[in-house]
Amino acid sequence: QVQLQQWGAGLLKPSETLSLSCGVFGGSLSGNYWTWVRQSPGKGLEWIAEINHVGNTNYNPSLKSRVTISIDTAKNQFSLKLSSVTAADTAVYYCARSGSGGYYCDSWGQGTLVTVSS
Amino acid sequence: EVVMTQSPATLSVSPGEGATLSCRASQSVNSDLAWYQQKPGQAPRLLIYGASTRATGIPARFSGSGSGTEFTLTISSLQSEDFATYYCQQYNNWPPLTFGGGTKVDIK
Numbered sequence: 001q002v003q004l005q006q007w008g009a010g011l012l013k014p015s016e017t018l019s020l021s022c023g024v025f026g027g028s029l030s031g032n033y034w035t036w037v038r039q040s041p042g043k044g045l046e047w048i049a050e051i052n053h054v055g056n057t058n059y060n061p062s063l064k065s066r067v068t069i070s071i072d073t074a075k076n077q078f079s080l081k082l083s084s085v086t087a088a089d090t091a092v093y094y095c096a097r098s099g100s101g102g103y104y105c106d107s108w109g110q111g112t113l114v115t116v117s118s
Numbered sequence: 119e120v121v122m123t124q125s126p127a128t129l130s131v132s133p134g135e136g137a138t139l140s141c142r143a144s145q146s147v148n149s150d151l152a153w154y155q156q157k158p159g160q161a162p163r164l165l166i167y168g169a170s171t172r173a174t175g176i177p178a179r180f181s182g183s184g185s186g187t188e189f190t191l192t193i194s195s196l197q198s199e200d201f202a203t204y205y206c207q208q209y210n211n212w213p214p215l216t217f218g219g220g221t222k223v224d225i226k
Binding site: 046058060102105106108110 | 160162163173209212217218220
């Protein structure tokens with residue numbers, strides 16, 4: 001049973017860059033896509049981006065200009081960077097596993113609350 | 119972008135009763151529809167994929183149906199642990215993958 005454990009800074013100032021990572025335990029990065037989803041009171045669940053073990057990526061067009069997703073197969077983890085954050089980026093961010101590109105998520109991390117405030 | 123609309127926003131049900139939750143897509147997503155359950159302070163949990171296939175370990179009281187633009191999640195007899203918020207998600211037309219706004223099932 002794969003487990004995802006995520007970490008990263010929870011309090012940012014406007015214009016800073018959000019940086020989160022997600023470690024994958026009990027399974028390999030191969031054969032799946034690895035996803036970031038966020039949840040804010042105003043917008044519900046929002047899919048951000050996904051990546052597979054060879055670095056193929058897909059992004060939400062609404063966030064693409066500010067998002068970088070990356071993967072480190074040696075460390076069995078993947079990461080999210082979101083630049084130029086504003087209060088609208090305040091949300092709980094989840095990492096998750098998808099069986100394929102553009103698919104449903106069958107395993108999720110515990111979530112990280114990221115608050116953007118001056 | 120495919121817009122997913124869930125109804126009702128809140129559903130009040132007595133334990134032991136059944137519940138029917140609806141999800142509508144703004145265009146056809148065939149059967150590429152998943153349902154998730156989320157409890158406060160927890161991550162979403164996959165219940166149903168392919169519109170009607172239960173995920174591993176999901177009790178048989180949860181069932182999904184529908185195709186195209188209209189989908190239903192049915193909980194046959196609500197247990198105490200079923201009171202939660204439920205989300206649908208389409209994965210047919212992407213990016214982006216999109217979720218519905220959720221239906222909260224609370225105790226009547």
